[in-house]
Amino acid sequence: MNELISEEDAAAGRRLQLGFLGVGWIGRHRMKAILDSGVAEAAAIADPSADMAREAQALAPDARIVADLAAMFDQNLDGIVIATPSANHAEQSIRALGAGFAVFCQKPLGRTAAEVKAVVDASRTADRLLGVDLSYRHTEGMQQIRQLIRSNALGSIFAVDLTFHNAYGPDKPWFYDKNQSGGGCVIDLGVHLVDLALWCLDFPSVINVTSALRAGGKRLESKDRVEDFAAATLTLAGGEIIRLTCSWRLHAGCDAEIGADFFGTEGGASFRNVDGSFYDFAAVRMSGTSSETLALPPDNWGGRAAVDWARRLARGERYDPACENFIAVAEAIDGIYGAGG
Incomplete structure (x- = not known):
């Protein structure tokens, strides 16, 4: 299981080592924002499109292009940033958290409140920091x-x-x-x-x-x-x-x-x-x-949510009970769909 960045490493200024899963437009934008903040380096990149992966690697020439999420687990990472199609968010987040990695995921965290709750439960069990790109909060x-x-x-x-x-x-x-x-x-x-x-x-x-x-x-x-x-x-x-x-x-x-x-x-x-x-x-x-x-x-403001998550991770933060509010948002969305027939 991956270990969190230590207080000694943080004090010494060691930059986070992150994996980026899904590097289309928004994935690359969030990746660039995190790299520009200076708090982290891109150590691994994965995307089904070889062209997208190469474009992302141009932002971080030392990053390794790997096949998929499972291949990222073999890297010495502190966290994984997920920007894949929505159907994959919950399953990939749960797998990454279970493997000991902090996770920052694009919205929606899950397609239903049940999926979101499962991710939050995984974050709690693994005691790893979970963030979601609810970016307008940061305007x-x-x-x-x-x-x-x-x-x-x-x-x-x-x-x-x-x-x-x-x-x-x-x-x-x-x-x-x-x-x-x-x-x-x-x-x-x-x-x-x-x-x-x-x-x-x-x-x-x-x-x-x-x-x-x-x-x-x-x-x-x-x-x-x-x-x-x-x-x-x-x-x-x-x-x-x-x-x-x-x-x-x-x-x-x-x-x-x-x-x-x-x-x-x-x-x-x-x-x-x-x-x-x-x-x-x-x-x-x-x-x-x-x-x-x-x-x-x-x-x-576009990349601030991602940078905020990375900075919190660099400070050694673990599970945050506030992420349970993601469930409340998902339940309201479920309610809109249910009431609409």
Whole structure:
């Protein structure tokens, strides 16, 4: 079993040795962010595409290209970063944790709450750090909004409106295969929205869910198809109402529409993308008819979740009970699918 980096090694400045499983666009982006942070080195790379593996190796010429996850277990690694199709996330994470490696995985961690719970259980049993790429938590705007909410500066939050419309939709076939993806725009985009709301509100229980799922504008009735539009309302234990909509290929008039609005008894806060961008966000605090800017672009947030996990691992952190909140998010997603028929 792999041993954690020791306190002596960390104090001496030894960089983590990481494996990168799946190095398509997002896998390479997270890999570059971690390498640029200086906290880790890429020791092993694995991808079914030889071209993708070579592109990743260009970022880390000393990394070894290996065949698959099993081959990574033979390397002297501190952790493994997983960016493979969604159907593989839970199984690969469980295997890596069981072999003694810390894991950072792309979202969703699993296609169902049962899969997510199994990964969290594996992290607890192995006493290894588990991270998930819920990247919007690490934007400057959402960090500021969460601080306002948790300090009670907005009073009691009673309503949250969430939006994520991707006017393009995924370009890989597996996203449209429910067995591979676990679902459509809800599990792809809605997972970020649900996570942001519950994370800001300190993960209260969801007591009721209603939803409507559509595919091609019509009610989703086939169990084999995935939704490309969803609207849902979640009622929380304290009476708070979360409303969300998400979609692929909506006629949005721009590349994307992304937003999270929080309304409290003493004020509100809004996080929104700028000019249809997938990357640029602004955040404002609202009071009556006036507003105050909290954050503006540029903000290089995309790789921060991965870097945060790597830095925590370098400090010797092990199982974190907070990862059990991943289950709460997955249960809410299950609820949206269940209520939508």
